Amino acid sequence: MKVAVVGKGNVGGGLADRWERAGHDVTRIGRDGGDVSDAEVVLVATPGGAVADAFDAVTGWDGKTVIDATNVIGAEPPSGFSSNAEFIKSKTNGPTAKSFNLNFAALYDQLAGAERKPSNIWSGDEEARSVVEQLNRDAGYEPYYAGPLESAAVQEAAIQLFFGMAQANGRFFYRFAEPDEF
Numbered sequence: 001m002k003v004a005v006v007g008k009g010n011v012g013g014g015l016a017d018r019w020e021r022a023g024h025d026v027t028r029i030g031r032d033g034g035d036v037s038d039a040e041v042v043l044v045a046t047p048g049g050a051v052a053d054a055f056d057a058v059t060g061w062d063g064k065t066v067i068d069a070t071n072v073i074g075a076e077p078p079s080g081f082s083s084n085a086e087f088i089k090s091k092t093n094g095p096t097a098k099s100f101n102l103n104f105a106a107l108y109d110q111l112a113g114a115e116r117k118p119s120n121i122w123s124g125d126e127e128a129r130s131v132v133e134q135l136n137r138d139a140g141y142e143p144y145y146a147g148p149l150e151s152a153a154v155q156e157a158a159i160q161l162f163f164g165m166a167q168a169n170g171r172f173f174y175r176f177a178e179p180d181e182f
């Protein structure tokens, strides 16, 4: 798949490495900007308060499938939107999902050796499902669906809970299971 990552730090750079290893063709775009019109899917991994800036610096968003990995820490989503993901959809009018915001980039290197894939939560549009689920699996996670794009706001807010748990116990993976697995 042709993937563009906007933001090439811990998350954007780390997932780009993993997706390249899985055979995807990844373009990395930083704050100097670029163009995503060639990409089949775009990952947004900028600081949560910089998403609007990224839309000014990067061209080619129209109709794109976008996965928003941002967390809004010490900032608010752009005015009039309850989540960054819904702001992104208003700019692209394409299939949009929130994913990768509730896992720790510092643990990406451990995914390759995991006996069972840890879970990674995503919410968003059905039209994005196949791409989001494939990129989850190719990064080393088992995707876990959390509802339509309206769920993105609570998925963004959940970072507070995850930070609290990491502070109490250290960084962690998690894995959801179907009841019949018990």
Ligand SMILES: NC(=O)c1ccc[n+]([C@@H]2O[C@H](COP(=O)([O-])OP(=O)(O)OC[C@H]3O[C@@H](n4cnc5c(N)ncnc54)[C@H](OP(=O)(O)O)[C@@H]3O)[C@@H](O)[C@H]2O)c1
Binding pocket: 006, 007, 008, 009, 010, 011, 012, 029, 030, 031, 032, 033, 045, 046, 047, 048, 050, 053, 054, 057, 069, 070, 071, 072, 073, 100, 101, 102, 103, 104, 105, 106
């Ligand atoms: N770190 C984690 O474990 C983790 C996990 C889940 C989600 N997140 C979320 O994912 C996002 C990225 O986190 P990170 O840890 O990868 O941060 P990071 O290492 O600081 O990387 C952020 C990247 O965004 C780039 N950037 C800043 N403004 C930009 C703009 N206007 N347009 C394009 N790129 C821009 C930065 O470019 P420069 O290199 O030029 O500064 C940098 O490459 C954040 O929203 C964070 O809350 C983080």
